[in-house]
Amino acid sequence: MRQFVLDEYQTAVFGPTDAALGPALAGTGLVATTLTVDGRLRLTADSKVGVVRLQAGEDTVEVRVRPKLPIGRLFWMLGHARDDSGWRPEPADLATEHELVPAVAVAFTAAASRALAPGVLQGYRVAEETLPTLRGRLREADQLRRRPGLALPLEVRYDDYSVDIPENQILRAAVDRLRRTDSVPAAARCGLHRLGQALADVTRLPPGLPLPPVPVNRLTARYGPALRLARLILADDSVEHHSGTVRASGFVFDLNRVFEDWLTAVLRDVITREHGGTVVAQHPAHLDERATVPMYPDITWWRQHRCLGVVDAKYKRTSGSSPPNGDLYQMLAYCTTLGLAEGHLVYATDHEPEREYRLVGSGVRVMAHGLDLAGPLNELRGQIERLADRVARAAVTARANSAR
Known part of the structure; x- marks a missing residue:
């Protein structure tokens, strides 16, 4: 079996004998494939992590993209993203697995x-069957349609207590x-x-x-x-498909989506509990008056029909001391459309200080925050609570300014 192992966002070059596997590997969606000028296979990983095993003819090939986050923390975030019923401890069963x-x-x-x-x-389920004796209730319409004039068998519906x-x-x-x-x-x-x-x-x-x-x-x-x-x-992130002579199976998670879903879940819990309102994911909006340029902010906070805050989740690491220009442009568009004076960019990065950007001529202030996803849970929770408080303070300040 041939195995290709990368870390998230890593690019690695393999031998020329692996070049023929490029199309099959690209089809998994886990890595991007290109060829170098000398014919070697280049694999590039992005925010998707996981493992996929391919059976291509006689060859068995496995490609792994390892997350920088500990496995336990990744699955803790995935659990929160799909069930935001409260802050939970990490699953202890994952502590020794890498x-x-x-x-x-x-x-x-x-x-x-x-x-x-x-x-x-065990529990009750509704069962519909054809039986020689009456159990539960008779399905009269089905009985007349299927067996007009016949007394037996009977079309019945009943509650069955089973596993x-x-x-x-x-x-x-x-x-x-x-x-x-x-x-x-x-x-x-x-x-x-x-x-x-x-x-x-x-x-x-x-x-x-x-x-x-x-x-x-x-x-x-x-x-x-x-x-x-x-x-x-x-x-849906699980991979299991057949294409011609290629069979693929495995698990793939897009950390961009995981981070966005997790941040939405934890902010919804903190903001609505402490400050009320409603936190909405991917609220539809339009940049132009004719509604031909749609946009979907990651996280917005609403009270009735008024937007009080906007947050954009960015799993990517920032290079240098400032966010990419495109992120600032994007947040400026969100704030302008939603009528907000402050927006928040949240990056998955290590202990970066909060930074403020006042955008010339717009009256918009963009705050850039960093979250240390791999740190202790109590510290991560503190970072989330401070972020929620900052979003809430911006709404209070905006209301005070509008009342003057």
Whole structure:
């Protein structure tokens, strides 16, 4: 098996014998491929991280892009982005894992095993069947349409108390997905086999359909951690496709989207709890009066129909002491359109001080913030709270100025 390993945003050059794999590797969406002038394969990673294994004819090829963030912190952010029900500790099961697939397999196996330890959860589901005796209620319309004039069999609908409920269906789908994935550690694979046996009576979810909603309550609370990981495993970022003689499978996450979704979730929690209003992701707006130039600010804060703040998430690292010019232009457009005097650029970077840019002739002030995503959680939470307070202070100042 040939293996290509890069870090996020890294460019690496490999041998000329690998050049033929370029189109297949580019098709995964994990890396960009080009050829050097002497015919060698150049791979370039961006914000997407993960692992994809290709079976191209007789060749098995694996490409890995490693995140700079610790695996545990990455999955903690992913969990928040998809379930913003509160600030949670990091998953301890990921502490010793450094690769993406082993990490998610170990974490999910441990969480699902704990969830199923007291027994497989049961619940009521609505079942529709054709039976020789009446059970539940008769489906009169179906009975008349399918068997006019016949007394038996009967088309019935009833509530069935069983393990075949959406929570278990999601867990089984994640188990099946991981069992088809390479690079799962042996211990985790054994655990997945036991989970598969415990969920053997659960119906498989149809592929390609959205996962069923599963609201958490006191009866299903023990399933919460396992369901969060299961949804990550089954997310759209997972890769599993066939194209001609090439088969690809793996996990891919775009850290741009992860950072934006996570920042939206944590700011929504802090701002709405402390200051009220509504935090909206990707609110549609237009730059021109004829509404022909659309734009979608990452995060906006609203009270009724008035926008109070705008935040743009930037996972990319800044080079030098200032944000890229394009980021400042973008924030100027947001503030002008939304009628704001201050906007906020938030970068995933290490301990950079807050910086202020007063844009000439516009009356707009842009604040650039840095968040240390790899730092201790209590420090990261403090940074989020200070950012939320700064956004709120800008709204208070704007109201005071307009009242003069």
